Structures are given as C-alpha cells and as structure tokens.
Amino acid sequence: MAKYDETSIKILEGLEAVRKRPGMYIGSTDKRGMHHLVWEIVDNSIDEVINGYGNYIKVIINKDNSVTVADNGRGVPTGMHESGKSALEVIYTILHAGGKFTEEGYKVSGGLHGVGASVVNALSKYMQVISYRDNQIWMMEFADGGKVKTPLKVMGKSNKTGTIVKFLPDPEIFKNCNFSFTTIAERMQETAFLQNGLTIEVIDEADKKAEKYHYENGLTSFVEYMNEDKETLHKVISFTNVKEKIEVAIALQYTNTYNESILSFVNNVKTVDGGSHEIGFKTGITKAFNDYAKNNNLFKAKDGSLDGADVREGLSAVISLKIPEELLQFEGQTKGKLGTPIARSVTESITYEALKFYLEENKEVALTILDKALKSKVAREAARKAREEARSGKNKSKLEKLLSSKLAPAQSKNSKINELFLVEGNSAGGSAIGGRDRKFQAILPLRGKVINGEKSTLDELLKNEEINTIIHTVGAGVGQSFDATFSNYDKIIIMTDADVDGAHIQVLLLTFFYRYMRDLIMQGKLYIAMPPLYKLEYGKKRYYAYTDEELEEIKRNNTGKYTIQRYKGLGEMNPEQLWETTMNPDTRSLIRVSINDASLAEKRVNVLMGDKVEPRKEWINENVEFTMEDDYRS
Numbered sequence: 001m002a003k004y005d006e007t008s009i010k011i012l013e014g015l016e017a018v019r020k021r022p023g024m025y026i027g028s029t030d031k032r033g034m035h036h037l038v039w040e041i042v043d044n045s046i047d048e049v050i051n052g053y054g055n056y057i058k059v060i061i062n063k064d065n066s067v068t069v070a071d072n073g074r075g076v077p078t079g080m081h082e083s084g085k086s087a088l089e090v091i092y093t094i095l096h097a098g099g100k101f102t103e104e105g106y107k108v109s110g111g112l113h114g115v116g117a118s119v120v121n122a123l124s125k126y127m128q129v130i131s132y133r134d135n136q137i138w139m140m141e142f143a144d145g146g147k148v149k150t151p152l153k154v155m156g157k158s159n160k161t162g163t164i165v166k167f168l169p170d171p172e173i174f175k176n177c178n179f180s181f182t183t184i185a186e187r188m189q190e191t192a193f194l195q196n197g198l199t200i201e202v203i204d205e206a207d208k209k210a211e212k213y214h215y216e217n218g219l220t221s222f223v224e225y226m227n228e229d230k231e232t233l234h235k236v237i238s239f240t241n242v243k244e245k246i247e248v249a250i251a252l253q254y255t256n257t258y259n260e261s262i263l264s265f266v267n268n269v270k271t272v273d274g275g276s277h278e279i280g281f282k283t284g285i286t287k288a289f290n291d292y293a294k295n296n297n298l299f300k301a302k303d304g305s306l307d308g309a310d311v312r313e314g315l316s317a318v319i320s321l322k323i324p325e326e327l328l329q330f331e332g333q334t335k336g337k338l339g340t341p342i343a344r345s346v347t348e349s350i351t352y353e354a355l356k357f358y359l360e361e362n363k364e365v366a367l368t369i370l371d372k373a374l375k376s377k378v379a380r381e382a383a384r385k386a387r388e389e390a391r392s393g394k395n396k397s398k399l400e401k402l403l404s405s406k407l408a409p410a411q412s413k414n415s416k417i418n419e420l421f422l423v424e425g426n427s428a429g430g431s432a433i434g435g436r437d438r439k440f441q442a443i444l445p446l447r448g449k450v451i452n453g454e455k456s457t458l459d460e461l462l463k464n465e466e467i468n469t470i471i472h473t474v475g476a477g478v479g480q481s482f483d484a485t486f487s488n489y490d491k492i493i494i495m496t497d498a499d500v501d502g503a504h505i506q507v508l509l510l511t512f513f514y515r516y517m518r519d520l521i522m523q524g525k526l527y528i529a530m531p532p533l534y535k536l537e538y539g540k541k542r543y544y545a546y547t548d549e550e551l552e553e554i555k556r557n558n559t560g561k562y563t564i565q566r567y568k569g570l571g572e573m574n575p576e577q578l579w580e581t582t583m584n585p586d587t588r589s590l591i592r593v594s595i596n597d598a599s600l601a602e603k604r605v606n607v608l609m610g611d612k613v614e615p616r617k618e619w620i621n622e623n624v625e626f627t628m629e630d631d632y633r634s
Contacts, residue, residue, distance in 0.1 A: 006079035006087040018095070018122035019145050022173055025119045034174045035183055037123060040116030041069045041165050046191060046268050048073030049198050050322065054162065059188060061179045061204045066126070066168035075133030075161045078152060086152045088138065092121045092129060093146050117165075121146040123173055130155070130164040145170065181209050182619060186600060189213045193222035194268050194320055219251035219318050222263075226316045226599055229606055231256040233314070233372070234365040239354035244342055245324050248350045250281065252317035254369050258376070258480035259518060260312040261598055264319040266338050267328070272596055275331065275338030277321050277347045284351030286311045292359045293370055306373050313376040313480060319347070379480050406469055408433045408443040420473060420489040421529070421583070422446055424496040424505050427571030432495065434575030436583055442489070444473055449505050453512035454609035467512065474517065484519040492520060493590065495529035495582065497569040510593065511609045514601070521593050528591040531573070531582045535565045544581050546589065 022029055026036040038059065048054045054073035061067055077087035085093075095118050121127045122145050131138040137158050141150035169177070181204040188200045192213035199214040215221045220236045238251040264271045264278050271277070286308045293299045293306070321343060329339040359366040408429075410418045420442045423429045429445025436443060451464045458479050461467045471478045476486040494509050496502035506528065513526055520526045532544035534551050538558050545551035555562075567573060573581070582588055595601050607615045 005077050006081050018119050019173070022123055026123070029173050029175075031177050031180070031183075034169050034177045035179065035187075037120045037167065037169060038067055038069070038179070038184060039187065040120050041067075041167070042188070042191070043116060043268075045069060045071035045073060045163070046195070049195055050268060055197055056199045056201075057188075058201045058203070059184060060202075061181060061184065061206070062166070063206045064168065065178055066166055067179060068164065068166040070162065070164040072160070072162040076129065076131040076138075076163050078131055078133060078138045086140075088129060088131060088140055088152055089148070092117050092127070092140075092142065093148075094118055118146070120165075120167055123170055124167040125170045127165070127167040132158050132160045132162045132164075135159055181207065185211045186603075189225075190222075190270075190599070191268065193218040193225070193318075194265055219249055219320060222318045222599075223251045223253050223316055226261060226263075226318075226602065227253055227255055229610070230316075233368050234362075237355075237358055239350070239358075241350040241354070243346045243350060245327060246340075246343060246346045247322040248277075248347050249320045249322075250317065250351060250354075252285075252315060254372065255314045255316060257314045259515070260309075260315045260317075261602060262312075262315070262317045262319065263599055264321075264338075266321045266323055266330075266343075268320075270597070271336060271338050272598075273331075273337035276340055276342075276344035277319055277338050280344040280347030280349075281317070281319050281351050282308055282312065283344075284348040285315075285355060287348075288352050288355035288359065289366075289370060289373065291356065292366055298367075298370060303374075303377075306370075306377060307380070310373045310376040310380065314372060321347070376480055382481070384481075406444060407473055408436075408438075410440050410442040411438055412440045414440070415488050416490050418442065418489045419491040419493060420444060421493045421495050422470065422509060423570065424502055425569075425571065428495070428497070428569065431571055431573055431575050431578045432583065435577075435579035437579075441583065442473075444469065446505070449501075450508045450512065452508055452609060453515045454605060455611060458516065461512070461516065470512075474520075476517070476519075478516050482517050482519055484517070484523040484525055487520065487525060490525060491527055491590075492525055493527045493529050495531070495570065497571075498531060498533055499568050502569075507609070511605060513593075514605055521595055524592055524594070526593040528593065529582050530589040530591060531570055531578070532567060535567065535577075536562050537564075538562045 018025055022033065026033040026040075042057065042059065045054070045057045048071060049057070054071050056072045058070045059067065060070075076091060079087055081087045081090050083090060083094075121142050124142070124146075125144065126149075127142040127146075129140050129142075135157055137155040138152060139150070139155045140148070140152040143149040181202065185202045188202050189211070192198055192200045192215055196216055196218050197214075199212065201210065201212045203210045217238070220238045223236045223238075233254040233256060236251050236253045238249075240247070240249040242248070262274075262278060262281070264274060264281075266275075266277065286306065289311050290305050299305075321338075323340060323343065327340055327342065329341075331337040331339040412418055417440050419440060421432055421436070421444065423432045423443055423445050425447070426445050429443055432443045432445075446466050448466075450466045450470075451461060453461060453467075456464075462471075462478075473488070474492065475488040476483055492513075494506055496506045510526075513520055517526075530546055532546050533548070534545040536543045536545065536551070536554055536558075538560055541558070543554045543558075545554055565572070570578060570582075580587060607619055610616075
C-alpha cells in the first residue's frame with residue numbers, strides 16, 4: 001500500500017481570497033459554479049479510485065440543498081501535520097495543501113492540486129468531514145467559510161475505510177441556486193464510463209429520485225450511449241495500451257452522419273480544448289486508413305490521400321489517458337488542454353497500431369468506413385469548387401435573385417470584419433436596416449419560425465426558403481461541406497425579440513447551426529444579440545436595462561417620476577435606439593455561442609429538439625422555472 005499519511009501533506013499557501021473572488025476558483029457563482037463544488041469533492045474520491053483504492057461513490061442531494069459525497073477509499077489522513085494542525089484540517093482549510101504534491105500520496109491525479117476541498121469549504125455555510133481510517137471514525141465540522149466549528153475528534157470505531165463530506169453552499173455567495181439531479185447524474189454517469197468497475201450512486205432525497213451507474217467496459221458503453229439515437233455502421237472498436245508510462249484507452253464507432261464527436265479525458269479530467277493526445281489520435285487514425293487503402297489498392301493514383309476531416313466524418317470517439325504526475329502538463333489554469341508533448345506520439349502510435357490490425361482483420365467494416373470517407377472527400381471537393389465558382393461570379397445571377405428581395409448587404413466585401421444579423425420579422429428588420437452601419441453590417445430579416453433542423457433531413461431543409469437563404473448568405477456550404485473559413489461574415493448574430501416566440505426562433509436557429517454549420521460555433525463566429533428589456537426616462541435622462549437587476553439598480557440610483565417601457569419586440573425600438581443598445585460594437589453586449597461539453601450538447605439538442613416528448617418534458621420540469629409575473633410597471 002502506498003504511503004499516505006500526515007507526512008504526505010504539503011502546504012503551499014493560505015486561503016482567504018476565495019470568498020472575495022470565488023470566480024477565480026470555480027468560474028462563477030451561478031448554478032454552474034455551485035455544481036462545480038460537487039465536482040471538486042467527487043474528484044477527490046475519483047483520485048482514490050484511479051490509484052486503486054475504493055470502487056464506490058455515493059452522491060446525495062439532501063432536503064436542505066446540502067450535498068453529501070461518500071466513498072470507500074483510504075479515508076482522509078488525521079495525524080498531526082508539521083504545521084501544528086491535523087492533516088484533515090490542513091486539507092480542508094488551506095489552499096494548495098494535499099497529497100498530490102508528493103509521489104507517495106497519488107501516482108495519478110485529476111483534481112485541482114489541493115485547491116478543491118479547501119475552496120468548497122471556503123464557499124460553504126457548513127461542512128462536515130468524516131474519515132474512516134486506522135480502525136476509527138474521525139469527524140470535524142466547519143462553518144461560515146471554513147472556520148472550525150467542531151475540532152477533530154473520534155466518534156467511534158470501525159474497520160471500514162473511506163470519507164464522507166457534507167457541505168451546504170453559502171446562500172450569500174450562491175443566490176437562488178438549487179442543485180439539479182439531472183446535472184449531477186449526467187456528470188456522474190460520465191465519470192462511471194471512464195472508470196471500469198466503479199459504482200456511482202446519485203440520490204435526490206427531496207424528489208425521491210435515484211440512479212446507479214456501473215460499467216465493466218466503460219468506454220465502449222460511453223460510445224454506445226453517445227450513438228444510441230444514431231444509425232451506426234459497425235460495433236464499437238476499443239483498444240488499450242501503455243507506452244512510456246502513459247496508459248491510452250480509446251473507443252470509437254462510425255455513424256451514418258457527417259458530424260464528428262471526439263471527447264478526450266486525462267486522469268478523468270475532460271480536456272475540452274483537446275491537446276497533444278487528440279492531435280496524436282487524429283494523426284494515427286488518418287494514417288491507418290490511408291495506409292490500409294493504399295496497401296489494398298483501393299485508391300487510384302488520381303484519388304490522392306484522404307484528408308483527416310474525411311476520415312473523421314461521422315466518427316464518435318472517446319479518448320482517455322492516465323498520465324503520471326511527473327509527465328502531466330496542462331495548458332492554462334482550467335486544464336482544458338493537454339500539453340504533455342510525449343502524449344502525442346504515444347497516442348498516435350497506439351491508435352495506428354491498433355487500427356491497422358483491426359482493419360486487416362475486419363475487411364467489411366474497413367471497406368464500409370473507407371467508402372464513407374471517399375464520399376466525404378468527393379463532396380468536400382465539389383463544395384470547394386462550388387464556392388470558388390460562386391466567388392468568381394459564375395452563379396452570381398442565381399444568388400442575386402435569391403437574396404435581392406431579402407438581404408440588405410454590407411458595402412464592404414471584407415469577410416474578416418463583416419457582420420450578418422439574422423433578424424425576426426420585417427418590422428425589426430426595418431429598424432435594423434435603418435440603424436445599422438451599412439459599411440460592415442448586413443441584415444437578413446426572417447419570416448416566421450424556421451424549420452426544426454433536428455427533426456428534418458438536409459433535403460427537407462434545403463427546400464425551406466428561410467434556411468436556403470441563410471445558407472447562400474453565409475456562403476460557406478452546409479452539412480459535411482461546411483467550412484467556416486469561407487464564411488462571408490466574421491460574426492453571425494441572431495437578433496430576436498425578448499419574448500417566447502423570439503426565444504423559440506433563437507433555439508431553432510441554434511439547432512440548425514449546431515447540426516449543419518457547427519464549425520461556425522467551433523471558430524467562435526456565432527453570437528446572440530442582447531437587446532434591452534426596458535427603457536426608463538427621468539425627464540431628459542434615458543436609461544436602458546438589460547435585466548431585472550439592472551432595472552432595480554437604475555431605480556435605486558435615480559429619484560423622481562419616470563416613465564418605463566418594456567420592450568417585447570425589436571420593432572418597438574426606432575433605428576437610433578436599436579443601434580445604440582444592440583448593434584453598436586462600442587456599446588452592445590453579445591453572447592458568443594460555444595460548446596463546453598460535446599456529449600452533453602449532443603444529448604441536450606436531441607432531447608429538447610428531437611421527437612421524444614417525455615424526456616423533453618421531464619428535463620423542462622426540472623430545469624425551467626415558470627412564472628406569470630411581468631413586474632415592469634412598479
């Protein structure tokens with residue numbers, strides 16, 4: 001058993017700044033940030049599992065909105081630390097203190113290097129830690145952001161080992177936030193996928209809900225879960241190998257779609273921005289298919305080689321690496337991108353060798369995937385040719401006829417500065433056209449609600465006039481041929497009314513872009529405009545409020561009589577007001593659309609925009625707060 005006691009704990013610095021700037025440690029103080037507290041405590045339990053200690057974790061949402069995380073690992077060390085405090089108190093009250101700074105404590109670790117436990121304590125109204133260790137049950141309590149409430153004491157005897165942490169987020173920091181059973185359950189299922197043999201149980205005591213996750217072949221199950229609503233081309237391919245002390249596990253499967261979905265993890269931490277391991281995987285899989293095709297004379301000389309994008313069309317894959325601490329390098333504090341150089345060559349080599357063997361042994365699957373890749377190559381080259389013809393003017397008359405009655409174009413032809421506003425209705429379109437800077441801003445008014453891209457085929461979408469107009473206006477193709485590099489605009493901005501219909505149109509457009517122009521999102525070119533909700537006038541002074549909180553702040557900072565207007569449509573604003581509040585780059589606010597969790601985004605779009613009613617109803621009931629109030633007259 002590896003040495004893990006009070007001598008394993010190293011202190012790097014103190015704690016106080018967490019409550020002053022919680023966003024630096026957990027990202028935000030909204031619902032996402034509050035759930036991050038759960039992930040930090042669970043990550044400590046996962047580190048025990050990764051290192052071979054424990055195989056069970058339970059997460060309970062208690063009736064008072066506190067959370068309990070229990071595991072059967074080694075238990076938190078309780079002996080006296082060199083600092084004069086118990087090791088348990090050090091771990092939960094001092095930043096950068098833990099067993100992850102010495103090779104004796106953990107060989108492989110995710111977590112935040114000793115930050116997690118103390119940060120959660122700092123942001124909690126109450127925390128209790130129980131450690132089953134050395135045949136005794138130890139307990140310590142904290143309150144009001146990490147202050148000791150009950151010193152460490154022995155509660156009894158037990159031959160069990162493990163840790164139980166219960167914490168209540170501080171309501172002064174996390175306002176009006178409740179834990180979501182769905183959010184926690186989805187994250188715990190993902191965690192169980194990544195750790196074979198681990199059992200994770202999630203319980204909501206108030207709503208009497210429970211889920212239990214356990215997978216013996218987790219990555220295979222993960223890919224099957226990703227593709228459960230798609231037409232697949234073969235059974236999941238999975239392989240594992242170790243080189244240079246790095247363990248690489250990969251599962252992949254091709255579907256009859258054109259979008260690729262690659263998820264990567266390092267020591268169970270999701271690397272949302274990819275890194276050296278993803279590059280190695282992509283290089284290895286491209287080389288394996290090209291070599292197979294050439295070695296079996298499947299390509300003619302004129303065909304050339306398959307591009308990486310062709311090989312990955314319709315691919316769903318999960319990459320999971322276990323990297324020892326001495327080799328682990330992340331880029332940036334968020335750990336979203338792996339920087340370990342050797343991980344690239346290791347992952348490439350393992351991927352290439354495994355796939356080379358698989359393809360030789362499974363000719364039918366190999367030919368099926370290669371046929372799809374070749375069709376992707378043909379379509380990509382045809383799309384490139386069509387774009388070149390469009391830009392050269394060969395199809396100009398056809399495009400002009402389609403767009404002349406709708407699009408108000410920008411005067412500039414510079415795609416690096418031009419913006420396209422997709423606007424709801426002719427009334428709002430008129431205000432936008434009148435208020436814009438015509439040098440670089442184009443306006444495309446949309447008539448009514450566009451077709452649902454999740455329930456429609458590409459053929460059906462192309463027959464829809466509004467969608468067809470968007471495709472030709474953006475000018476970068478659609479579906480498998482889409483490439484945001486060729487977009488006529490640097491920013492595509494969805495600008496709809498601040499009401500239910502406007503929100504629905506926004507969601508429909510987002511669904512279309514996600515399914516058929518996803519590269520716009522990946523390259524950060526898709527935005528949502530934020531028009532104001534209210535206009536207040538105190539005599540000659542005019543104020544705009546974009547939220548109810550801003551409205552109340554304006555009222556507090558001004559005295560006397562005022563008039564207030566609740567904007568329910570963009571058309572209610574004159575061109576000058578729309579420019580001033582929503583379109584002027586110097587004063588406006590935009591929301592950039594991004595994908596933080598590829599598998600979760602896929603599931604959300606499928607649940608909320610797909611054909612199945614019950615899952616959508618269940619998600620909405622749990623995550624959406626309904627109100628009939630519209631308190632703008634007070």
